[in-house]
Amino acid sequence: MPVNIPSLLPEQLLPIRGILLGTTEAGIKQSDRKDLLIIRLVENTRVAGVFTQNRFCAAPVVVAKSHLAGSPSICALVINTGNANAGTGQSGIDHAYATCASLAELIGCQAQQILPFSTGVIMEPLPIEKITAGLPRALANLTPDSWFAAAQSIMTTDIVPKGASRQIQLNGTTITITGIAKGSGMIHPNMATMLSYIATDAAVTQPLLNDMVRYAADQSFNRITVDGDTSTNDALILMATGQAKHSPITTASDPGFTTLQTAITEVAIQLAQMIVRDGEGATKFITVLVEGGKTKAECSKVAYAIAHSPLIKTACFASDPNLGRILAAIGYAGIDDLEVDLIQLYLGDILVAEHGGRAASYREEDGQRIMQAPEITIQVKLNRGNASTTIWTCDLSYDYVKINADYRS
Secondary structure: OOOOOOOOOHHHOOOOOOEEEEEEOOOOOOOOOOOEEEEEEOOOOEEEEEEOOOOOOOHHHHHHHHHHHHOOOOOEEEEEEEEOOOOOHHHHHHHHHHHHHHHHHHHOOOHHHEEEEEEEEOOOOOOHHHHHHHHHHHHHOOEOOOHHHHHHHOOOOOOOOEEEEEEEEEOOEEEEEEEEEEOOOOOOOOOOOOEEEEEEOOOEOHHHHHHHHHHHHHHOHHHEOOOOOOOOOOEEEEEEOOOOOOOOEOOOOOOOHHHHHHHHHHHHHHHHHHHHHOOOOOOOEEEEEEEEEOOHHHHHHHHHHHHHOHHHHHHHHOOOOOHHHHHHHHHOOOOOOOOHHHOEEEEOOEEEEEOOEEOOOOOHHHHHHHHHOOEEEEEEEOOOOOEEEEEEEEOOOHHHHHHHHHOOO
């Protein structure tokens, strides 16, 4: 079961002025489940996005990036689950374009004003007939308060739907931010096997929105890892409808810029952490904090060496404070001039290693107590500088193997 994720209620996801959402059952992989989503945008909505860095990126990623770069106005997003349309060659590109053209014809815009997204099984042809047949039904279901249904419709191996909302005040005007995400496995930075859509009714210029989405991604989705696999289909899309009646934010020095950016980032972090908490078979949520490095880059090397280690992740699953595995990961992280005698290692608030070995004050029962909790913090102090980083991961359980072994069946 997911680790400490409160049950999400439909009313907790607040509507965004200028956005309508509609879902339907297109039968893409299985019947009797919502698997097709349309997000309809009011005219002049600003849209920004970041995408997977996987060179084998999926056809919808190629098309969405092209449309986002070339169109002055995006009218709608269309998302399907059950099929990733990745590893599908030119036919996959053609199917992504065909999806855009079909929706554009239905709503009266250009195909280049549609952004397509897919998630699911890789190297299977996209069932384009099922998608085009489902589009009118999804459009017929458009409402402003369908964020919860939208979150359900983009799930694959997710156990629970993921969503979050915030409201802030800008010059006396209430601004709303709502986001949804999917992701559970194949999660690693440069995004993850995840899709996330965050929207606000704030008015902000395109260059600033581009900055906001990159900043939010770096603070959230680029700081999570479940299994070290970077997917072919990842995307984070940020939409700003401008429907709130406040003075537009035009520069980073404008009043409200930091407030809005912080709120958007908070939503992104909450969604990213939900993905880790719902990691395939996860029983522990693990925070890895590395501080006192010379640079943030070397802190990240250490953090990901720990977070990616199957030996550490299985030890967390077993509640086994096997400290040697953590020290070994720090040692092979790739910092050539690392001084191991300076390093301090903590499990929670317990000092477990220093001066190159086990701390004199450490007791095995203290470490086991920390490891038995559903939330674990592993803290490494390099004591060689002022840089730091934090990432979030989960344990590796029996169910992870089972879920991924059975996924295509």
